[in-house]
Amino acid sequence: MAHPKAPSDGDPRRRAVTTAVRLFRRQGFHATGVAQIVEESGSPRGSFYFYFPGGKEQLGAEAVAYAGAAIEALWERTAQDARDAGDFLRRVSSAAARWLERSGWQEGCPVAVVALEATPDAEALRAAADAALARWTGLVARRLRRDGVPARRARSLAVLFVAAFEGALLMARAGRRADALEVAGRELAELARGAARRPRTMRGRTAPG
């Protein structure tokens, strides 16, 4: 994953990236034009192609990487604070539900929308979305392993959690209610606790002990 540049806050390049993230969350990639990004980030239009010679697709990929890293950092702090993996999954889901509700159900995951909108020629966008999803999955798997969940099962539950989280976010947005996120968080917290108590393989065989 290309990590975001970390220039000073007033940096116009960074402002273009954070503005793109904000706009993608609300309206996706295709509905967001370079002109809107330039205008809302307060940068001179002439500098856009100086900073992003690859144009909107380059900025889009950087915005996805930036948002992916920001979410990863947030989840990492939550993983540290949580008393177990189940508590971590429930907290992450509830926090997303509250954030979505505060936005008036207008926000979405910029990584998810770009993953679905990216056309075959937009390889940089697809790769950035894939990398962000893979890093979140790795983080969740590590937190599950800390509770004693075996590696393969931890990986499997982590994939399920990231999938359910992304799907629940879009269901919550479409339905303007937090249920899907709360339900996914609760069910997966339960599943994580079960897996930590009684490790079993992905095929459901109970491990000895």
Added chain:
Amino acid sequence: MAHPKAPSDGDPRRRAVTTAVRLFRRQGFHATGVAQIVEESGSPRGSFYFYFPGGKEQLGAEAVAYAGAAIEALWERTAQDARDAGDFLRRVSSAAARWLERSGWQEGCPVAVVALEATPDAEALRAAADAALARWTGLVARRLRRDGVPARRARSLAVLFVAAFEGALLMARAGRRADALEVAGRELAELARGAARRPRTMRGRTAPG
């Protein structure tokens, strides 16, 4: 949910809807212009606003309803054929994985992409996506109940399944590999079987018996 009209196959109105579904699957709502829909459906441009006085948003909402009903019909057949709810969830996930792979990882769920792209002013799109997701959730919950899963738990697992299915589809597309769908299908099949064997409430208390 507004059910799709069912005119004859050669009907230009229907062709516009099915063409929109196909284009949304690949590139989403915003990247799909009326001109492209008209051209690829082979309809005279003049008739577009006759059939869809509400323009692209009206067509978009009908396309989402149409795709939602088609997927519902497919899932319903699979639910009938499956030997239990777990088998049903696994089959639905595997079938989606194979379909996505056959498309060269280019397809996506038209309901999901529209749910994420719909801006606040596109209320018809949001409502159509919400209705499709709600119908799929209801179908999955009914299949779980047939196996003896209590109503509340069936609802909870159905929400989790639809969320995981949508999220896994986008992960599979972004990663160009079927793992997420296969993993989600396997884990949720296991969970459904456990819930049918030993009904428990959403809060994890074991029910008597």
